[in-house]
Amino acid sequence: MYDSMTSISIAPVGVAFLFVIGSFLSLATGHVLAQDLDPSAIVELTTASGRTFRGKISPKSDFNTVHITTNRGSIALSRPISWTAIRHLTINELPASFEKLAMLITKVQTMEGQPEGPVDVITIGPSLAPRENEVAVEQMEAGPTTAPVSSVSSWATFKNWDSDPSVDGLEITFTPEDSQGLPTAARGHLEAELYTFQKASFSSVPHGQGARFMKIGSWRIPLNQTIPRYDSRVARLPYQAISPATDGSVSPLGTLVIKLVVPGQGTFSASMEDVRLRPYSSLRDANVLRGNSRFYGDENPRYMPYTTP
DSSP states (O other), X not given: OHHHHHHHHHHHHHHHHHXXXXXXXXXXXXXXXXXXXXXXXXXXXXXXTSOEEEEEEOTTOOSSEEEEEEEETTEEEEEEEEGGGEEXXXXXXXXXXXXXXXXXXXXXXXXTTOOOOOTTOOOOSXXXXXOHHHXXXXXXXXXXXXXXXXXXXXXXXXXXXXXXXXXXXXXXXXXEEOTTSOBOOOOSEEEEEEEEEEEOOTTTSGGGTTEEEEEEEEEEEEGGGSEEETTEEEEEEEOOSSOTTTOTTBOSEEEEEEEEEETTTEEEEEEEEEEEOSOOOHXXXXXXXXXXXXXXXXXXXXXXXXXXX
C-alpha cells in the first residue's frame, strides 16, 4: 500500500522535472544556434520573380525588408528585398529557415553596435554605427551617377486588364542591367514593335505562299509611365488596329523587338521570339477541326481562320 502511494505521488513530480529539463535544453539549443551564426555568413535569397541575391546581411534589415550587401571593390552595395518575396534561402550554402535568418539579422545588428533585444525581435532602423561605404552607395544610387546601363533583359506575355474576357495586349517586363548583369536605374523611354504573319490571298503574296510577315504594332512609352515590379519595370502594350486577340488571320505567335533609349548612354535592344499573342485553346482547335467556328455567337464576327504558311 505504501509503495503504491509513493509511486503515484512521485509520478507528477517526475513529469514536471522532465518538462523543466526539456525547456532548458530547448533554450540552450537556440542559444547555441545563435552563437554558431557568423555575422559575416554568406546569405543567398531566391525571390518569387526567380532572381537570386547573394551577399552578407546588412544591419539595416527589419521586419519588412532584408538588406543584402555585396561588395564592388571598396564600395558595398546594399539591396533591399521584401520578406514576402523570399521563396528560398541558404546561409553558407546550407538551407535555412526564416527563424535562423532572423537570428542572424539580430546578431549582425548587435555586432554593429545596436542594443541586443529578445531573440524574436529585430531592431528596426539603421545601425548606430553606419558604415561609410554603404552611405556612399545609397547617395550614388539616388543621384545621377548610377551604374550605366549595359543591356536590357525582358520577357512578354498576353494580358487582359479590363472587365471583358478578351485579351487586350501584351505585358512586357524588362530590366535595365549594368555590365555585371545587376539591375540598375535608367531614365528615358521604351520603344517596342510587334511582327507576325498575317494571312493573305496567294495571288497578292505569291512569294509568301499566301501570308505576309508584317508589323502590327508600334509603341513608345516613357519609363516614368511604366510600373515598378521588384527590380524590373512593367509596360503595357495594347493591341492596335490589327488585334491578334480577335483577328484569326493573324498568327498566334509573334516577334517583339524592344529598344530602351537612355539619353547620354545609348540605345539597348532586345528581341523576344515566339511570343504568344492569344491563349491556346485545344477546345476551340477541336471545334474548328470539326468544321465549326472558332468563336461562339457574336464573340468575334470578323474572325477568319488562320492557316500556317
